[in-house]
Amino acid sequence: DVKVTQSSRYLVKRTGEKVFLECVQDMDHENMFWYRQDPGLGLRLIYFSYDVKMKEKGDIPEGYSVSREKKERFSLILESASTNQTSMYLCASSPGLAGHQETQYFGPGTRLLVL
Amino acid sequence: AQTVTQSQPEMSVQEAETVTLSCTYDTSESDYYLFWYKQPPSRQMILVIRQEAYKQQNATENRFSVNFQKAAKSFSLKISDSQLGDAAMYFCAYGGATNKLIFGTGTLLAVQP
Numbered sequence: 001d002v003k004v005t006q007s008s009r010y011l012v013k014r015t016g017e018k019v020f021l022e023c024v025q026d027m028d029h030e031n032m033f034w035y036r037q038d039p040g041l042g043l044r045l046i047y048f049s050y051d052v053k054m055k056e057k058g059d060i061p062e063g064y065s066v067s068r069e070k071k072e073r074f075s076l077i078l079e080s081a082s083t084n085q086t087s088m089y090l091c092a093s094s095p096g097l098a099g100h101q102e103t104q105y106f107g108p109g110t111r112l113l114v115l
Numbered sequence: 116a117q118t119v120t121q122s123q124p125e126m127s128v129q130e131a132e133t134v135t136l137s138c139t140y141d142t143s144e145s146d147y148y149l150f151w152y153k154q155p156p157s158r159q160m161i162l163v164i165r166q167e168a169y170k171q172q173n174a175t176e177n178r179f180s181v182n183f184q185k186a187a188k189s190f191s192l193k194i195s196d197s198q199l200g201d202a203a204m205y206f207c208a209y210g211g212a213t214n215k216l217i218f219g220t221g222t223l224l225a226v227q228p
Binding site for chain 1: 161
């Protein structure tokens with residue numbers, strides 16, 4: 001079974017802090033994704049990566065950056081946390097087979113509260 | 116741009132009954148995939164069912180089946196013999212030419228004993 005893990009289930013940070021959310025997958029997947037989940041808005045894509053050191057902006061990248069130094073690990077960085085970044089953050093991965101829309105496998109999520 | 120609409124924010128069903136969750140989408144692509152994901156309370160999001168647009172036959176997975184109407188751009192999920200463990204948030208998602216998925220806003224399903 002694919003396993004996607006996230007470093008924290010719950011996180012409380014102060015406004016202005018730099019925040020790192022870590023995601024690790026154990027199935028050698030090429031693609032990794034970071035989503036933000038808010039009530040009434042569904043899941044919105046922040047960033048995704050289709051290879052090591054490669055990244056692309058999603059729909060709501062402002063205020064976020066990402067890092068993918070190793071294939072299995074994809075980090076989301078909040079450079080200066082703000083209260084409007086309080087949310088549930090979901091990481092996902094998919095195999096990355098060309099020309100094939102794939103199932104994404106999700107981590108358990110990190111609920112971030114910015115005070 | 117593609118969009119996915121789930122018009123039922125909340126639904127309720129009696130245990131052992133059948134419920135249908137609605138999803139419509141908009142796209143100009145001819146080749147795509149559609150997904151239903153389930154997110155139980157405080158638990159991981161998992162795939163329920165997926166449908167390839169080029170397949171006319173509706174996908175089924177045990178008690179879960181879809182009604183895929185390509186011309187109407189409709190993709191509803193039917194849950195038969197509902198169980199307490201089916202209580203969750205359900206998301207419809209569209210996957211097209213890219214590896215990205217576009218999600219609807221979700222339907223929260225309650226199962227009454």
